[in-house]
Amino acid sequence: ELKVEQNPLFLSMQEGKNYTIYCNYSTTSDRLYWYRQDPGKSLESLFVLLSNGAVKQEGRLMASLDTKARLSTLHITAAVHDLSATYFCAATPPIIQGAQKLVFGQGTRLTINP
Amino acid sequence: DGGITQSPKYLFRKEGQNVTLSCEQNLNHDAMYWYRQDPGQGLRLIYYSQIVNDFQKGDIAEGYSVSREKKESFPLTVTSAQKNPTAFYLCASSTSLPYYNEQFFGPGTRLTVL
Numbered sequence: 001e002l003k004v005e006q007n008p009l010f011l012s013m014q015e016g017k018n019y020t021i022y023c024n025y026s027t028t029s030d031r032l033y034w035y036r037q038d039p040g041k042s043l044e045s046l047f048v049l050l051s052n053g054a055v056k057q058e059g060r061l062m063a064s065l066d067t068k069a070r071l072s073t074l075h076i077t078a079a080v081h082d083l084s085a086t087y088f089c090a091a092t093p094p095i096i097q098g099a100q101k102l103v104f105g106q107g108t109r110l111t112i113n114p
Numbered sequence: 115d116g117g118i119t120q121s122p123k124y125l126f127r128k129e130g131q132n133v134t135l136s137c138e139q140n141l142n143h144d145a146m147y148w149y150r151q152d153p154g155q156g157l158r159l160i161y162y163s164q165i166v167n168d169f170q171k172g173d174i175a176e177g178y179s180v181s182r183e184k185k186e187s188f189p190l191t192v193t194s195a196q197k198n199p200t201a202f203y204l205c206a207s208s209t210s211l212p213y214y215n216e217q218f219f220g221p222g223t224r225l226t227v228l
Contacts, residue, residue: 042222043157048216102147106156
């Protein structure tokens with residue numbers, strides 16, 4: 001059974017600092033997703049990582065995937081207050097076609113202080 | 115505009131009542147999903163459907179029922195058998211094509227039991 005764990009679960013940091021959120025998954029996964037959720041809102045897709053060694057960047061966020069270690073990271077560079085949110089990773093069992101069953105981590109609540 | 119709509123945004127239920135949450139998409143997606151999110155937690159899959167007139171149980175289907183009579187619609191009924199239904203419910207949809215089946219989420223319905 002696929003399980004996904006994130007750490008840390010809570011992260012408070014200062015603007016301008018760098019930090020990394022880690023996402024471990026327990027069995028083979030077809031792909032890895034990162035989502036952002038603001039309080040009371042739905043999920044916003046950030047990154048989809050499809051293969052080993054994949055790296056994607058958008059602004060101050062960079063995500064990477066190591067399928068051998070079953071590890072994905074979300075790196076925040078020079079944090080700004082607008083990045084305060086809860087970040088989720090999600091993995092999915094291998095599937096050829098059809099609906100995917102996403103398995104989510106617990107989420108990392110990120111607070112960025114001035 | 116293409117997207118996913120959920121209604122109502124807020125829903126209050128008395129003990130013993132069944133309630134139905136609406137989810138509609140105009141993205142021409144084959145697959146649709148229902149997730150539940152409890153405070154401070156990740157999302158858990160309730161039901162999913164790959165095609166019209168077909169659906170499968172997710173990880174926490176007990177106390178819930180769904181139907182998929184139209185491609186665009188995937189309503190979720192929370193029955194009186196669901197003992198702790200207070201939660202945030204998110205609907206999602208995706209294509210069924212391999213490597214292109216990223217899930218997109220609706221705005222959510224917050225259900226509270228009085």
